[in-house]
Amino acid sequence: MSTSTYVKDARPPTAAEAPPPANRRPLMRRFTAWLTAVAFTLPALILFGALVLTPILYALYVSLFNWGGFGSPEDYVGIDNYTRLLDDPVFLGDLWRGLLLVLFSIAVQLPFALAMAVALNQKLRGRAVYRMLFFAPYVLSEVITGVLFMMIFAPDEGLADRALGSIGLDGLGGLWFADQDTVLPTLFLVMTWKYFGFHMMLYLAGLQNIPAELHEAARIDGANAWQRFRHVTLPLLGPTIRISIFLSVIGAIQLFDLVWVVTQGGPDHHSETMAVTLFQFGFKRYQMGYASAISIALFLISLVFAIAYQRLVMRRDTEGALTTMRGAR
Amino acid sequence: MKTRSLPLYVVVWLVGIVMVTPLLYALISGFKTTDQLSENAFGLPSPWVTSNYTDVLASSSFWKMLGSSTLIAVGTTVLTVGAAALAAFALARFAFRGREMMFTLFTIGLMFPFAVAILPLFVLLRTFGLLDNPWGVILPQAAFGLPITVVILRGFFRAIPGELEEAATLDGCGPFGFFWRILLPMARPALGTVSVLAIVASWNNFLLPLLVFSEQTWWTIPIGVQQFQGQYSADIARVFAYLILAMVPALAFYAVAERQLIGGITMGATKG
Numbered sequence: 001m002s003t004s005t006y007v008k009d010a011r012p013p014t015a016a017e018a019p020p021p022a023n024r025r026p027l028m029r030r031f032t033a034w035l036t037a038v039a040f041t042l043p044a045l046i047l048f049g050a051l052v053l054t055p056i057l058y059a060l061y062v063s064l065f066n067w068g069g070f071g072s073p074e075d076y077v078g079i080d081n082y083t084r085l086l087d088d089p090v091f092l093g094d095l096w097r098g099l100l101l102v103l104f105s106i107a108v109q110l111p112f113a114l115a116m117a118v119a120l121n122q123k124l125r126g127r128a129v130y131r132m133l134f135f136a137p138y139v140l141s142e143v144i145t146g147v148l149f150m151m152i153f154a155p156d157e158g159l160a161d162r163a164l165g166s167i168g169l170d171g172l173g174g175l176w177f178a179d180q181d182t183v184l185p186t187l188f189l190v191m192t193w194k195y196f197g198f199h200m201m202l203y204l205a206g207l208q209n210i211p212a213e214l215h216e217a218a219r220i221d222g223a224n225a226w227q228r229f230r231h232v233t234l235p236l237l238g239p240t241i242r243i244s245i246f247l248s249v250i251g252a253i254q255l256f257d258l259v260w261v262v263t264q265g266g267p268d269h270h271s272e273t274m275a276v277t278l279f280q281f282g283f284k285r286y287q288m289g290y291a292s293a294i295s296i297a298l299f300l301i302s303l304v305f306a307i308a309y310q311r312l313v314m315r316r317d318t319e320g321a322l323t324t325m326r327g328a329r
Numbered sequence: 330m331k332t333r334s335l336p337l338y339v340v341v342w343l344v345g346i347v348m349v350t351p352l353l354y355a356l357i358s359g360f361k362t363t364d365q366l367s368e369n370a371f372g373l374p375s376p377w378v379t380s381n382y383t384d385v386l387a388s389s390s391f392w393k394m395l396g397s398s399t400l401i402a403v404g405t406t407v408l409t410v411g412a413a414a415l416a417a418f419a420l421a422r423f424a425f426r427g428r429e430m431m432f433t434l435f436t437i438g439l440m441f442p443f444a445v446a447i448l449p450l451f452v453l454l455r456t457f458g459l460l461d462n463p464w465g466v467i468l469p470q471a472a473f474g475l476p477i478t479v480v481i482l483r484g485f486f487r488a489i490p491g492e493l494e495e496a497a498t499l500d501g502c503g504p505f506g507f508f509w510r511i512l513l514p515m516a517r518p519a520l521g522t523v524s525v526l527a528i529v530a531s532w533n534n535f536l537l538p539l540l541v542f543s544e545q546t547w548w549t550i551p552i553g554v555q556q557f558q559g560q561y562s563a564d565i566a567r568v569f570a571y572l573i574l575a576m577v578p579a580l581a582f583y584a585v586a587e588r589q590l591i592g593g594i595t596m597g598a599t600k601g
Binding site for chain 1: 334337338340341344345347348349350351352354355367370371408411412413415416418419420423425426427428431434435437438440441442443444445446447448449450451452453468469471472473475476479504508529532533534535536540550551552554555558565568569572575576579580582583587590591594595598
């Protein structure tokens with residue numbers, strides 16, 4: 001195979017594996033092989049470089065200026081935009097609300113999704129229909145979902161208040177999205193409606209990879225249903241759960257569409273997220289420099305979280321993603 | 330039905346009710362007038378009014394948005410999957426200097442939210458005159474769709490046995506010949522999966538088209554929904570009808586591509 005201009009490699013590369021030892025081959029041929037490989041990656045690299053990497057670097061640059069978004073940035077202010085971030089109650093509130101959404105998700109949405117996955121993993125009549133139904137909202141856009149629930153949770157007029165009223169529970173109803181104290185829980189309810197099916201599907205896929213013999217063996221050893229769940233299902237589902245937590249955190253940090261359509265961050269910032277603040281400053285108030293600082297903060301928070309989580313929590317699960325960075329282990 | 334599993338049935342059934350009620354309520358409310366709706370929220374419409382639905386279906390703007398959404402989704406998908414397949418091929422089956430670094434770059438891209446890049450992206454698109462131009466949405470969407478597509482396809486390309494490639498090479502196939510005539514046809518299921526993911530992501534994207542399309546010409550469905558809600562916020566029965574019609578394409582697509590979609594999200598999660 002030495003005449004081939006490219007080297008086959010169907011094995012997964014290990015982290016320690018250096019680029020292939022092609023030293024024996026003449027320089028010219030090695031160069032051609034490298035060129036062929038790079039030529040294949042070129043379209044993707046150009047797209048990615050021009051439209052993902054460049055904008056992020058440009059945001060980093062702009063974040064050092066006071067800039068309205070027209071002409072070129074000239075009023076250099078150093079790290080002022082970043083120090084302003086740390087004093088901005090809205091931004092700090094964004095972080096707090098992001099944390100709340102994450103905690104809600106981990107404490108409520110994911111356990112619920114897991115319970116439904118376990119339920120639908122039993123031999124239930126019509127379980128295929130339930131699965132399809134529970135997952136269906138995932139394919140709807142957040143805009144459609146948002147508008148739908150805006151009308152359902154409309155104060156007094158909406159389905160929620162009317163239904164509660166008709167069974168004599170008026171006291172439980174209220175202003176929903178329009179009240180500072182209930183807006184976030186109501187948003188969370190909608191997020192759960194839309195996204196729990198996604199996590200349920202991940203868990204179902206994980207559950208199907210657990211050999212039935214293990215449950216059988218545990219049953220024979222006298223383990224009851226809860227013990228089997230606690231000591232067989234849960235540990236074996238570990239990798240899936242860790243990934244679903246990861247995706248749920250990233251989703252919560254980056255939430256935009258739903259909030260923008262339903263509340264635009266209101267009332268009085270009580271449902272605002274980082275992405276919403278960024279949008280407000282960038283496109284409504286034309287403070288591009290400050291908005292860029294927010295976007296860099298959002299990026300760094302996502303990145304640091306992702307790297308820390310993959311290193312610390314998911315290390316034992318995957319060979320993939322960031323942990324394959326050479327020399328990282 | 331065993332009585333032991335009765336509680337299970339009850340729970341699952343209740344959750345099912347909660348899931349379906351908002352959709353059913355919207356569907357039925359669309360057949361009422363807004364006056365009917367405020368007097369009789371829960372009952373069936375009497376009489377059934379079809380004008381909310383037929384008005385939307387008769388408006389050219391709805392169909393135009395459907396067309397824009399479709400065109401942009403198709404363009405995005407072709408571009409993402411095309412570029413990602415080429416790159417994934419090189420990343421899976423060539424050994425070259427810089428390969429792991431390149432792959433790491435793409436995997437970090439998995440975490441770039443649109444929001445991070447949206448301001449400079451907007452400036453960039455404005456500079457190149459791509460505002461109010463479908464390419465202004467297609468190109469960035471394709472770029473942001475690359476990471477997940479590359480990761481999934483690379484995993485799939487790796488699983489194809491090396492002997493096949495040797496045989497193809499002996500028969501005089503160059504790298505591109507192997508890629509085009511053997512690998513791609515074999516990878517059809519994986520290509521289907523990543524295409525479905527790209528289509529759904531593009532179809533539901535809101536932030537980018539919201540910024541890029543200031544004129545109505547290229548509005549996509551999510552923009553249309555938001556605008557319609559703003560315009561008819563007092564006539565809620567009409568908005569319900571519009572919502573239902575706006576959902577139909579996505580739900581129909583889900584019904585057809587359920588397997589690919591679910592395969593895609595589980596693959597994306599485990600490989601990402």
